[in-house]
Amino acid sequence: MTLQSSVRKIYQGVADRRQMYRLFDRHAQRPNRWENDDSALFAGEWFEIARAEHDYMLDLLPPLWMREEMFALREFLTESVTSVFYTLRIDSRTRHFHAYCDLSQPRSPVEMRDAIINRESWPVKAITHEERLEHIWSATHDEYRGYAGDRFPPEYRGKRTLLVYGPGRTELKHLDDLTDDEILAKLPVHLRHLPIRAAA
Structure with a gap:
């Protein structure tokens, strides 16, 4: 299976709750599911969500940890990868995002935050x-x-x-x-x- 490794935006637009759950495991059909460490497949994926979805996930379970503009889910997707949710101020607008971060790399949530802000601050609307x-x-x-x-x-x-x-x-x-x-x-x-x- 082809493994990803870079930070990547995986959905254009704001995902609603149904889309959010589909995006959480968009690799559901991967071969040998659960038999391998799929951390590299998920780590680095991110997309935008609405405030209602962000708040819903915050209320679902007590977070693993919470910082000023982010919190991490207590339930891990793989051994070291879990969901991190962000509330970010970009171009004078408050926006919300979900990302998979590999917490075996302590700076991954901060680096993800910086990558999201950089990507969403492009002066011209474009897509790679x-x-x-x-x-x-x-x-x-x-x-x-x-x-x-x-x-x-x-x-x-x-x-x-x-x-x-x-x-x-x-x-x-x-x-x-x-x-x-x-x-x-x-x-x-x-x-x-x-x-x-x-x-x-």
């Missing part, structure tokens, strides 16, 4: 190529996404796949192999024409 792919993966229903299995060559196994529809065909493709036209077709209309920005 990687963010387009992550949004597509996050927004696609489980029945239409998965991981490459035994029918793929060994070097492709475990990589993320999507069903792609074209004239007279349905094809299972690796997420990273989508063409520009296929990416545009899978993005919601309001994201299609945003300029592509190179990842920092």
Whole structure:
């Protein structure tokens, strides 16, 4: 399975409660689920939520810890990765975010906070190529996404796949192999024409 390692925005827009729960485990179909340490798969993922969802999660269980602008969930997703929720002031607006932080790295919640503020402070509304792919993966229903299995060559196994529809065909493709036209077709209309920005 392809493991992620960088900080990455995985959903464009503000996730409602249903979307938030879907995004919590958007890798539910990963092979050998629970048999491996999947920390690298989740650590670094973040998305925006509404205040109601932030407050709901704060009231759900006593936090593991709480600081001025963030709190961590007591229940860990993996051995060292847990949810951290943020309330951040960005461009004179108070906004709320969820991120998976690896607490085996003590500065990860602070570094995540800084990365979110940096990303959300871009002067021009834009989206990176990687963010387009992550949004597509996050927004696609489980029945239409998965991981490459035994029918793929060994070097492709475990990589993320999507069903792609074209004239007279349905094809299972690796997420990273989508063409520009296929990416545009899978993005919601309001994201299609945003300029592509190179990842920092």
